[in-house]
Amino acid sequence: MTASSQPRQVKCPTCQTKISWIPEQVFRPFCSERCRLIDLGEWIAEEKVISEPAVIDDTADEMLWQ
Numbered sequence: 700m701t702a703s704s705q706p707r708q709v710k711c712p713t714c715q716t717k718i719s720w721i722p723e724q725v726f727r728p729f730c731s732e733r734c735r736l737i738d739l740g741e742w743i744a745e746e747k748v749i750s751e752p753a754v755i756d757d758t759a760d761e762m763l764w765q
């Protein structure tokens with residue numbers, strides 16, 4: 700078996716393109732800088748949502764009653 704000589708295949712999390720996990724793939728696990736930036740943007744957007752004050756349905760109901 701020469702499995703160790705086969706580079707590991709990973710899917711780009713953004714566009715699902717298969718790439719080899721090799722040093723030449725500088726944007727791995729992404730296939731390109733573009734996909735890496737897209738994912739980074741989504742991550743920042745998620746973080747923004749989390750850091751925003753939580754609006755709970757109960758609070759909204761309370762405000763309606765006041």
Ligand SMILES: [Zn+2]
Nearest residue numbers: 711714730734
């Ligand atoms: Zn991609």
